[in-house]
Amino acid sequence: MTDIPLLEATGVAKSFGAVRALTDARLTVGRGEVVALMGANGAGKSTFVKILTGALRPDAGTIMIAGRAARVGSPATARRSGLVPVYQEPSLIPDLDVADNLRLGDTPVGAFRDWVAELGIEGLRLSDMISALPLATLRILDLARALAAEPDVLLLDEMTAALPTDLVERVLTVVRARADDGMGVIYVSHRFAEISRLCDRATVLRDGRSVGDLKIEPGVEERAVELMLGEHLTLGARQVPATAQARSGTPRLSVRGLAALPKLTDVSFDLHAGEVLGVVALEGQGQDELFDVLAGFRKATAGRIALDGRPVAFAHPAEAIARGITYVPGNRAEALMPQRSVRENIALPFSARMRNWGPLRLRYEAARVAHAIERLQIDTRAQGEVQRLSGGNQQKVTIGRWLATGVETLLLFDPTRGIDVRTKRQIYPLVRELAEQGAAVLFYTSELAEVALACDRAIVIFGGRVVDVIDGAQADEPTLMRAAYGLTAREAVA
Numbered sequence: 001m002t003d004i005p006l007l008e009a010t011g012v013a014k015s016f017g018a019v020r021a022l023t024d025a026r027l028t029v030g031r032g033e034v035v036a037l038m039g040a041n042g043a044g045k046s047t048f049v050k051i052l053t054g055a056l057r058p059d060a061g062t063i064m065i066a067g068r069a070a071r072v073g074s075p076a077t078a079r080r081s082g083l084v085p086v087y088q089e090p091s092l093i094p095d096l097d098v099a100d101n102l103r104l105g106d107t108p109v110g111a112f113r114d115w116v117a118e119l120g121i122e123g124l125r126l127s128d129m130i131s132a133l134p135l136a137t138l139r140i141l142d143l144a145r146a147l148a149a150e151p152d153v154l155l156l157d158e159m160t161a162a163l164p165t166d167l168v169e170r171v172l173t174v175v176r177a178r179a180d181d182g183m184g185v186i187y188v189s190h191r192f193a194e195i196s197r198l199c200d201r202a203t204v205l206r207d208g209r210s211v212g213d214l215k216i217e218p219g220v221e222e223r224a225v226e227l228m229l230g231e232h233l234t235l236g237a238r239q240v241p242a243t244a245q246a247r248s249g250t251p252r253l254s255v256r257g258l259a260a261l262p263k264l265t266d267v268s269f270d271l272h273a274g275e276v277l278g279v280v281a282l283e284g285q286g287q288d289e290l291f292d293v294l295a296g297f298r299k300a301t302a303g304r305i306a307l308d309g310r311p312v313a314f315a316h317p318a319e320a321i322a323r324g325i326t327y328v329p330g331n332r333a334e335a336l337m338p339q340r341s342v343r344e345n346i347a348l349p350f351s352a353r354m355r356n357w358g359p360l361r362l363r364y365e366a367a368r369v370a371h372a373i374e375r376l377q378i379d380t381r382a383q384g385e386v387q388r389l390s391g392g393n394q395q396k397v398t399i400g401r402w403l404a405t406g407v408e409t410l411l412l413f414d415p416t417r418g419i420d421v422r423t424k425r426q427i428y429p430l431v432r433e434l435a436e437q438g439a440a441v442l443f444y445t446s447e448l449a450e451v452a453l454a455c456d457r458a459i460v461i462f463g464g465r466v467v468d469v470i471d472g473a474q475a476d477e478p479t480l481m482r483a484a485y486g487l488t489a490r491e492a493v494a
Helices: 045-052 075-080 098-104 109-118 135-148 165-180 192-198 220-229 287-295 317-322 342-346 348-352 362-376 391-405 421-436 449-454 477-484
Strands: 007-016 019-029 034-038 060-065 083-086 153-157 184-188 201-206 209-215 253-260 264-271 276-280 302-307 310-312 325-328 409-413 440-444 457-462 465-471
Touching (some): 034 165, 045 060, 083 135, 109 165, 165 184, 264 287, 264 302, 287 325, 317 325, 325 391
Parallel strands (some): 034 201
Antiparallel strands (some): 007 019, 007 060, 457 465
């Protein structure tokens, strides 16, 4: 590594109206270095990354590229300077195919194809529509497009948050190899295992300031958490009793032989009121199709669904909602009105449930919304638009609305994707609280450690069918991973 850093940022500040996102952010990346950028949601990580890559302009601060002061006034300028980002949400245009997206970014097709193959995606066609591809594939395409640009510094904002374990392994291997060849990398992640394996150093942000620079070594996780939060905080203890809740009577949701070809082939389980049932699966095993069918976005090709013992079939999401099934997608942007306030977003189901003319229960609504905000400690400084909140606070809004209005059957698809440890510790007990109030919760997570923290039981899907059912108390990561790779001998009905 040379003495002159590839990138050096000092004193970077940025405000959005009354909200100060950054006050004194600093970061240095040398040649061949992978530097983790860490911090709780709202610490300013994504804002800092967008400033470094020209998507936002700072109010103050200096950015040096290869020892020279630079004004990164646009993403195009950043790319010409060798700074290429992969943001937390896909930056591909859904109404265009892969080829058109590559042309818009002036991406070399040959290099792109090589990186797609290296990163483990098979069968991709340039004529494939972006809107038809799963989220994990889109993240890999974004990374392949960035690598094809041959960046000096690659910025990865929660790159692996929506990826299954097999694709995470590919990404870490490729990024480490590129760093060993001299590329600099800024790696934004809440996953300590990945940071410990991939990164050389970590820069920690808290409340818009850089509060520490740590060498990655055994035991660094505890110090990083202390710096991020200003207090000692761990992922959390198990939120449910050591044994699963008693399950008796008619299930709230019963699924038998459900199929949505080609990926979902034969899934059966029962979900009772007061229960949190986890779903574990690697990418492409049918979990997306399962949730889409249950939420009314897709029609099943075979099988039966029953609610409270009565057969149902949904042709539209509105029909599922009318029967008490609520869906919280992994992409929180799909669940929010971004230009509306926190309170309007939380209160949305109140309006949707109005059936007849009559007096509005405004005081009751306001009290329930205020309770949800206080219960989840939702940041309401950006009152005017929920899109100005951090990702973690946005996710708390999507789940908190059901705390305010009540829910019968809740489908949670990777609800903690890309959020920090403090917010996760608020969401786990919230999920349990909803179950204790009588909700039946189906909880898919891409983070295996969450199953033991929040779920009574978990079903494991492999090859489109349930291959194991594991009690929450025994749902350690090695057991779940073995089942997720299809290494269990038995198939099961939950």
